Amino acid sequence: MLTLLGRPMGKSCDGxxxxxxxxxxxxxxxxxxxxxxxxxRAEAARASMxxxxxxxxxxxxxxxxxxxxxxDMFDLKPDAPAEIRGEFKPIxxxxxxxxxxxxxxxxxxxxxxxxxxxxxxxxxxxxxxxxCLSGWHPSxxxxxxGRPSLGSVAAKLQGPTDPSIPPFVGLADNTQHRPWSDxxxxxxxxxxxxxxxxxxxxxxxxxxxxxxxKHLGDRRxxxxxxxxxxxxxxxxxxxAGMDNLxxxxxxxxxxxxxxxxxxxxxxxxxxxxxxxxxxxxxxxxDGSPTVNEHILMARRLVEAGVRVVTLSYGRWDSHGQNFNLxxxxxxxxxxxxxxxxxDLEIRGMLQDVAVVVWGEFGRTPRINKDAGRDxxxxxxxxxxxxxxxxxxxxxxxxNRLGExxxxxxxxxxxxxxTLYHSMGLDPMxxxxxxxxxxxxxxxxxxxxxxxx
Numbered sequence: 052m053l054t055l056l057g058r059p060m061g062k063s064c065d066g067x068x069x070x071x072x073x074x075x076x077x078x079x080x081x082x083x084x085x086x087x088x089x090x091x092r093a094e095a096a097r098a099s100m101x102x103x104x105x106x107x108x109x110x111x112x113x114x115x116x117x118x119x120x121x122x123d124m125f126d127l128k129p130d131a132p133a134e135i136r137g138e139f140k141p142i143x144x145x146x147x148x149x150x151x152x153x154x155x156x157x158x159x160x161x162x163x164x165x166x167x168x169x170x171x172x173x174x175x176x177x178x179x180x181x182x183c184l185s186g187w188h189p190s191x192x193x194x195x196x197g198r199p200s201l202g203s204v205a206a207k208l209q210g211p212t213d214p215s216i217p218p219f220v221g222l223a224d225n226t227q228h229r230p231w232s233d234x235x236x237x238x239x240x241x242x243x244x245x246x247x248x249x250x251x252x253x254x255x256x257x258x259x260x261x262x263x264x265k266h267l268g269d270r271r272x273x274x275x276x277x278x279x280x281x282x283x284x285x286x287x288x289x290x291a292g293m294d295n296l297x298x299x300x301x302x303x304x305x306x307x308x309x310x311x312x313x314x315x316x317x318x319x320x321x322x323x324x325x326x327x328x329x330x331x332x333x334x335x336x337d338g339s340p341t342v343n344e345h346i347l348m349a350r351r352l353v354e355a356g357v358r359v360v361t362l363s364y365g366r367w368d369s370h371g372q373n374f375n376l377x378x379x380x381x382x383x384x385x386x387x388x389x390x391x392x393x394d395l396e397i398r399g400m401l402q403d404v405a406v407v408v409w410g411e412f413g414r415t416p417r418i419n420k421d422a423g424r425d426x427x428x429x430x431x432x433x434x435x436x437x438x439x440x441x442x443x444x445x446x447x448x449x450n451r452l453g454e455x456x457x458x459x460x461x462x463x464x465x466x467x468x469t470l471y472h473s474m475g476l477d478p479m480x481x482x483x484x485x486x487x488x489x490x491x492x493x494x495x496x497x498x499x500x501x502x503x
Contacts, residue, residue: 107212108403108438108474109353110201111391112361113346114180114223115384115410116231116338117368120424121432122416122453123377125151126169135416135452138374146443154381157389158434163443164392164401166435166502170447170456173463174412174428178368179230183409184361185238186467186494192239195485200235201467202359203244204493205474207483212356215308217247220352222345223363227337234361239485246361249313312355315344323347325390329383334376338366341380343387350394353404358474367410371421384408392436405438405473407466416452430456433466438473440502464496472498 120137122128127141127150141150144162151159151167158165175182181189187198199207202219211218221234237244311317329341341364349360365380388408395401413431414424430449436442447459471478471493479497482490 107209107356107358108405109357110205110359110438110470110474111346111349111353111404111406112184112201112235112359112470113349113406113408114183114231114361114363115365115367115408116180116226116228116363117178117366117410118412118414118426118431119367119410120369120373120377120414121169121430121449122414123152123373123424124155124381125167125432125434126449126453127152128416128451128453131416131452134418137418139377149445152377152381154377155385157385161389161392161436164396164436166440166442167445168433168435168447168461168466169445169449170458170460171409171413171431171433171463171466172429172456172460174431176412176426176428177230178228178411180233180235180363180411181230182463183407183411184233184235186464186496192485192491195487196239196241197236198491199238199240199244199483200246200361201470202235202246202361203237203240204471204483205358205476206237206244207240208476208481209358209474212358213308216312216356217309218358219244219246220357220359221246221248221361222348222352223361224339224342226339226363226366231338231366232363235359239491240483246359308355312351312357313348315347315351318347318351322390322394325386325393327383327386327390329387333379334369334372335366336368338368339363341365341383343383346387346391347394350391350400350404354398354400364408369414369423370419370425371423373414373418373423375422388434395437401437402439403437405435405440405470407433407435407470409433409466413453416454429454433461435466435469435502438470440469440473444501446499446501461499462496464494465499468494468496469498469502472503 122135123137123139127139128136129141139152139154142153142156142159143150144159146162149162149167151162175188177189179189181187184200184202185198186201189197191198202221206218209218219235223232223234226232234246234248315323326347327343329343332340345362345364349362352360364384367376367380369376391406392401395404410431412426412428415427419425430453447461448457449455450457468478476493478493481493483493485491
């Protein structure tokens with residue numbers, strides 16, 4: 052696959068020394084590995100049946116790996132005892148009657164364009180993003196390979212908007228605790244519908260020689276290395292042995308549109324400053340860094356034609372120093388999300404791009420002896436904006452101590468069903484075939500009635 056050698060990453064959680072690669076495509080030239088060719092074949096088959104896609108809708112799924120503390124972000128409990136309410140104060144938003152945490156002033160100023168969910172229930176309790184990526188319990192259809200994520204379903208049913216742009220992209224940096232950088236699996240749909248990973252690990256049979264990830268802004272060096280790579284493949288006779296659809300898949304690797312979308316030097320200094328870079332990275336440990344630039348890159352990718360972008364932001368497993376972590380992570384995330392909302396609106400894309408920000412579960416109401424909060428699968432929260440949703444509202448509530456859902460419990464699958472609806476897929480009637488030939492519904496729940 053086409054990779055760019057990057058910085059050493061040290062040891063991962065399995066103790067193996069690894070290097071980071073920037074892969075402009077998670078594609079190999081071996082049999083069965085050139086997965087975008089399979090996607091292109093599927094798209095060609097759809098075209099032969101007279102099927103077409105409408106103006107594309109997109110989803111950006113921002114996973115807060117580790118379990119963000121709902122009562123310190125968007126569901127503050129100012130009337131609870133001190134050992135419950137913590138250090139943060141609520142602030143007013145631009146929607147009368149709605150308050151959120153003080154570390155999110157940018158979101159507060161744009162609350163009319165957002166939705167806060169305070170009653171997310173049904174968390175399986177594992178430290179992974181499976182429910183946030185698919186809407187299903189991790190064990191569902193595990194004997195068949197598991198349920199596919201939303202991005203894989205979109206790749207299967209809607210295909211690419213352009214032959215040179217993959218429909219599903221995962222931006223998450225590799226993490227030592229690997230489930231926190233899971234971009235979403237293809238499950239029983241098979242490897243053809245896996246996400247395209249611009250930054251990942253794997254076989255390096257197509258390497259941009261001499262390019263470090265820090266040098267991506269050097270356009271001439273990048274293009275020269277791509278040209279050299281093309282000549283190497285052609286000299287080896289590999290292109291002659293490819294069929295047309297596989298050659299198209301190779302075109303994705305060297306697509307100027309894709310390279311441009313991944314090249315943040317194309318953005319003005321003013322835009323990049325509005326998003327920030329999320330540095331210095333703090334509280335990362337075995338999780339994701341706070342890469343604000345991934346949120347900007349997600350906007351560039353959906354603008355280029357990607358249907359679903361997933362990314363993992365920060366490491367929210369705050370068993371200790373919870374309030375310092377939220378000040379750091381929350382402030383940086385607030386900056387990037389405020390910039391994203393403005394960017395999408397200015398570009399006329401806000402109605403076409405649905406964004407969800409959430410984690411695998413919430414955190415304990417009671418603060419522990421290390422100024423932290425522990426795991427709390429009983430209830431969690433989420434933030435949404437964009438797409439076809441009716442915004443400027445809060446859905447659900449928790450009791451006075453933030454222990455459980457008091458009003459309108461919302462399941463993970465309802466959120467995913469709403470995202471499917473925003474993309475133009477009817478989750479109530481649309482099915483995909485599993486390996487046994489049996490039709491499977493995209494999700495078990497209906498879209499949220501408050502939003503559609």
